[in-house]
Amino acid sequence: MRRLASPLVVALAVLAGCSSAPPRPVDEVPLNHLPALAGDYFQLDSRHVGRGFHIYVRLPEGYDPAAATLYPTVYLTDGDSLFPILAANHLFLTYDDGLPEAIVVGVAYGGFDPSVNRRNIDFQSPGAGVTDAQAGAEEFQRFLKTELIPQVERRYRSDPSRRVLFGQSRGGAFVLYSAVTDPDLFWGRIASNPSITPGAESLLEPAAPASRRDLALVLTSGTRDRPDLQREAALWISTWTARPERPWRLFGPRIEGGTHAANASDAYRMGMNWLFDTDAAP
Template sequence: MRRRDCLRSVAAGLPAALLAPGLQAQAPAAGAELPVTMPHSLQWDMASDDGKRQYRIMVAVPAGPAPAGGWPVIHVLDGNAFFATMAEAVRLEAFMAGYAPAVVVGIGYRIDAPIDVVWRNYDYTPPTGPAPEYDDRNPGRLAGGAEVFTGFLRQRLIPELVRRVPGASGPACLFGHSYGGLYAVYCFLRAPGLYSAVAAASPSLWYRKGHVLQLAAQVADGPRPAGRLLLTVGQEEQEPDAEEAGFLGPQRSAAMRVLKQVDNLRALGAQLSAQGIDTSALVFPGETHASVVPGAISRAVRFFLHRLPRPDRSPP
């Protein structure tokens, strides 16, 4: 794609006020305070088919023309929280390490908070029984919408992304954390080929008595997962150190040990690897469920992009 066409497609998603000729021509006064912006980015809102969930789609597009096969694409769940971190990690790796530039797509919700605790609870949890389902730990929250959410990604979001950013047609990776990580593993197992790589950080594998672990045990009897899977977790998600345990308190610290975040992740990695599925499992020492996120994002970028062809240039 020519640079002009790429920029036109990006501009199509920007608010009209930002593109008005008068505003474009005005240079800010020296010392003026301006909002921080992300270069080459756009966003739009989409509704679920039933109109109950309002998604906010945030996209960072590489500068310049897309390669012949399209840019690689990274989809980021909980986009309100993690989109900017992923976009900057991708941009830095492309600049410093020479990785291929990639389109980053944050899939969030139309809220100002980092996390929509209600609707992610539905979108990211696998169905385990007849609808409607409710979360065991939060009985007032709907659960079990992962298949519906997969349909939204496949039939609505991906075509709309390519329509707005035509160069976003290369190999794709999915990143999710916590319940997002649970969905990422579920998607890897149940939607083969939707993503060529999946990175699941701190996946909630304990959900519904290890339902996804049971699905993984049945892989040999069904469609084989395609692509590669990266599993990451913080060591202190299962064994908090004294400082973290003091912050959490004895009850929450004991509950974390029962959830077995680290043990479950290692078991899943070993189980899938034993079946010849390209799976990597990594434990970050000294990291908690929250603090592990930047490292997990950085590792996900390398995991996805390092096997793709790099542009022919020397690193800075």
């Protein structure tokens, strides 16, 4: 009598058959199968930073590259984690809050492992106890200014007058560094629960001159964030509120019940609605 193949043998045969499937075309962007994240992806090697980045781009609903419409463009630090959350959520903010559609750009490392993810260097501003090798914020900002932003504005219908920078934790500290050292680079900035120590000294120095008079900055702080980070945020807000010569409008809301990382979407929503002065603005 012929013996039937065991379930394990059958399963292995099925898997072996699956392995012969043709590879996905390299020019296909998998995120295009997720409508709220549909857009583009490219890799960009930085001569300033000396490393490469994965760049994810979410394009607005109904985006037409041949149309004359230009869109605000939001640049996200920590794109590995923030891009899939905030880029998709932007669509719902246009539905519910009347927020303008935008191009959303996630600057990603390709992983969380320290051998790949160098946010501890790229977002670090100079300060007491910080060596030159540790403080990479200046080079990272040069990468954004001279390499990434020109690429984005060549490839897509991006409005140079309405760039927004969003960062969380150390990424939020980099947002503040950018605001102080190169105010004109971004029209709007949102720092969510920034972790500004070490390097706080350079974030409290007088700001570089700005040519624009419509710049704005949001610093959100969660009431359940670490107490030391809440104190740092309060110090930064109070210091700059007392300086009428600051180059940007300043808004420093608290997020009731907000923790350090889990409320990044609330910070984005609150900050973007305030920047664009929607009906949902706090």
